[in-house]
């Protein structure tokens with residue numbers, strides 16, 4: 001803890017913060033959903049705390065173990081290391097490009113991390129914090145491999161999602177054991193797994209339930225976000241069970257026990273320890289001691305994550321830290337909900353995303369526009385939708401028309417009237433006084449929103465300050481006053497320049513590139529004028545008369561309709577490509593003779609009556625006029641059509657199919673149907689009034 005004295009000789013206590021941002025999984029680049037959900041809010045928070053004089057370690061790194069990486073490597077015929085090397089570099093560059101001001105971006109394949117995670121396991125093992133159990137685990141006989149995590153897919157026991165993974169259901173967020181899945185299937189071969197005995201080490205979460213209940217449900221009722229608190233409460237209320245922290249895999253951190261050969265640490269055991277390893281790596285580089293950042297009870301630990309990681313950061317990792325005994329627990333876990341894109345869920349596998357490297361190619365030097373649009377529309381309390389229209393509107397109507405316009409007018413007029421030298425004000429009017437007082441109130445307002453993790457609200461307050469500046473200029477009209485009252489014009493411009501200067505500092509957490517550019521224009525990076533967040537409230541003058549500013553430069557530029565339309569078109573092309581890829585055309589069947597074909601007696605018919613087969617979801621019982629007779633046909637179309645929809649419909653009927661009994665009703669023929677890739681049934685339809693029942697189809 002350090003203290004320092006600011007210009008007004010007020011003692012300000014500086015706090016120590018360890019801020020972590022979810023470790024991105026290293027099997028692909030990152031997209032706007034990641035940026036909006038985790039990295040931009042974490043960066044705003046870290047930048048704000050540094051600006052207000054706190055000691056900050058902002059930590060992240062690549063999560064490089066786990067099953068999806070080995071699956072991807074197998075598919076591409078490369079090693080898992082090749083995959084993580086490639087994406088680690090891409091992700092690291094994206095963070096740098098978008099101004100995510102991490103103090104360290106490490107990786108979980110780093111030597112420091114392997115050592116730290118092994119030591120952590122050993123400490124818990126020696127303290128008797130694990131239970132050992134030989135259990136039956138899912139095994140794929142053909143692949144000769146145990147199936148955990150993403151190697152197995154089945155029905156979620158909680159919500160019924162048929163594509164839940166072995167460790168977590170992406171639909172309801174529940175975390176479970178692979179053996180909990182209903183109808184499990186191997187993701188490698190598609191086979192139904194068998195059960196085989198294997199020994200694993202378990203973290204008995206049930207043992208930590210009382211502590212978690214007290215610490216979170218009682219201790220953080222007021223300060224944790226309701227979406228986070230609610231999820232945690234529901235898991236704890238459901239009852240916690242022991243979780244295996246080891247796996248039978250060959251990619252990961254070897255379990256540091258002689259009897260555990262061929263086993264590695266579960267990726268979700270090692271990954272959060274990555275925050276600690278990355279802090280160690282950073283501290284060593286900076287010549288600091290890492291331990292206070294993780295072990296001093298006055299340090300505030302804050303985890304920024306998406307909602308799919310809540311269970312790991314609020315239950316499993318704290319239980320690990322508590323079991324180890326020497327670590328602090330998170331002060332807050334401000335998890336966000338999900339961002340959707342143009343109405344659909346973001347998806348890496350379906351390429352439904354705006355990838356950061358591609359964004360920068362299409363919008364060079366416009367990182368702040370994306371940062372702003374994502375913050376102003378952040379999924380803080382519920383899932384939210386990113387649309388290119390909204391992105392354009394945020395840029396054109398707010399960044400260009402309000403923020404950029406105000407700054408541009410101030411700088412252009414100062415250069416025009418005073419050759420860039422800030423004029424000396426004379427007496428302030430009441431409006432001037434009120435305006436300057438309003439500016440002084442902004443740091444506290446924005447701080448309050450940021451400290452409560454309300455970044456949307458904070459970004460809108462920043463824009464309100466720019467609005468205040470715009471309104472002041474529009475009301476005072478210096479371009480008119482200059483013709484009649486030069487002294488008054490000097491005062492107006494002086495006031496406007498103070499607002500511009502406040503914006504340069506207060507925008508830094510949100511729009512770091514713009515803030516730098518603006519500080520250059522106003523020449524406030526020089527030693528003569530240096531400004532902290534608090535100076536805006538405490539100092540009477542931010543930019544002194546006589547200070548020389550630079551020339552005007554546009555901070556933002558208008559985004560045209562064609563530009564956003566091109567992005568929308570790109571997404572539509574992706575949608576089409578996905579649809580085409582889903583269309584799996586079955587191969588042609590074995591050749592038949594004409595004679596074979598003529599054995600089929602296919603006729604035109606009309607459905608006269610239809611009713612649902614009792615207790616059968618899919619079946620309709622139809623009375624069909626085939627031209628030959630009126631007969632009963634049972635058809636599996638009830639999920640697509642109501643009886644009312646098919647009565648009177650002309651259909652194609654295979655009439656000489658041997659009758660068969662379906663649920664006790666004899667079906668005398670078959671209605672010909674086809675099925676779209678989306679699973680929708682369509683009649684093979686002789687849809688013409690002049691086609692009479694009984695006609696042959698040949």
Ligand SMILES: [Zn+2]
Nearest residue numbers: 156159169172
């Ligand atoms: Zn589920």
